[in-house]
Amino acid sequence: MKNKVVIVTDSNSGITQSEAKELGISVLPMPFYINEELFYEDITLSQEEFYEKLGEDANISTSQPTPADVMELWEKLLLEAEEVVHIPMSSGLSNSCETAMVLAREYHGRVHVVDNQRISVTQRQSVLDAIALAKAGKTGAEIKEVLEKEKQESSIYITLETLKYLKKGGRITPAAAALGTVLNLKPVLQIQGDKLDAFSKARGKKKAKSIMLQAMKSDLEGRFQEYAKQGHMALQAAYAGNEEEAMEWKKELQEQFPGYEIYMAPLSLSVSCHIGPGALAVAATKIADTE
Template sequence: MKIAIMTDSNSGITAQEAQQLGVTLLPMPIQIDGQMYLEGIDLFPPEFYARLAQGADVSTSQPSPADTLELWDKLLEEYDQLVYIPMSSGLSGTAATAASLACDDPYEGRVFVADNKRISAPQRQSVLDALALRERGKSGAEIKQRLEAASLHSQIYIMVDTLHYLKKGGRITPTAALLGSALNLKPILQLQAGKLDAYKKVRGTKAAKAELVHALEAKLPCLEGEGKLIVQTAYSGSDELGAEWNEFVQQAFPQFQVYSTVLPMSIACHTGPGALGVACVRELPID
């Protein structure tokens, strides 16, 4: 049985990496000043952050059902089954829309939407797990079940460098943003059970970095599962910032090989540039 693996650009997987892995990538739509772009197709980080700095009105939306089905139809001409791994249903309606589409003919029993509550680097790991499961001969239904059963075996913490974008998106009040900026507060968010929530507020970037590492250290022993633990970093903005952050985390966790990725634009449009993230995830044991 030939099984295709598909994900979206929220995984941090680039078009080039998707081609190398043999994975199909659905680009996420980003709207800037009323014009729609596709992440990694006609919109890339340098232009995205330049437009943010210019004060552009930036928002995200779901991929259209037509674009999703077009990819499915193309893949099902060559493959018997398809496993689609979208971003967490707690952050977008993308997974729910796809699951609904998969219930109709001719997709029922051939397309399996695995909602395992992840985004960014942990979502990327889900794709790698799916590829490994496929190599061991697992069916689309089995891969979906294994991924969803491990949905809580990951954790993300993100520090927001500026409150401007949280205020602009209506996630905090202008008064709270003004006070937070005056006190140099750096909010730390967590992705828990597939949803992004407040975790803690820390004064200053140095303290926030230390808190991110401390939070991850405390979480590592709590992650259930038998697979290898993987530590990952993510960032928004310059690659230099990302490299410095990855080195900082690598020094804090010398027992791991720390993997770095760019935060997806769907999160970065709410955090702005300068956001730093750290994540841990368990690799699925392959039996």
């Protein structure tokens, strides 16, 4: 008997190849060029190696999976399944979503590309939602509809250790970066929907963390209040190469939000590439209804 719906995502979701096997899904590895050599996240490039190269000031750029790789995977899956639901990283952060949408047209309604503006731990939650919806008997089109309808129902706050990588990527001016470094300013960034935007800035990381806690509290008591009451919000934490510090952060979050089981994972390397090592993040995502 054919599997009805199978789920595909990319490694920006933070789902490793081994975790993908356990979940019964497929994960396309994101390609990286490091000093012009091609690597694939979690296949030929580990988290450790990535941060080592970042620390050596290697020239790192992100790319997107090639159309050939995407189509090859879909075709293999469609031999066994009736439909594919493909959940790429946010269209506001990469062109891979748009590319997938164009490619999906060739498959006459059998491939559904979801553009629900997610990245990292929030993208992972969309994958878990899609698995639950598929198990509940929803079609590919129905799963896409649910996930896209709820695309604004997530929130991420990130604080950085260094301004160097924002400067490198042209997101802030060299003068602002220099001033920020002298004053020990830690920006707090947010992802609400499709883009990485400024949210606040703080003197020192401790203050930055308290700003993030406050922001998340406001979200859970404000815009997500109804979902939170129903137990339909997932709380997540993420970090960039600083596991020990992240464990402390998770503990702080647990104290502030005792009703939540906090899932923590490394930030996807595509994000870390632009913000550098030492970042901490907190995120909340609505869990989709499967009824």
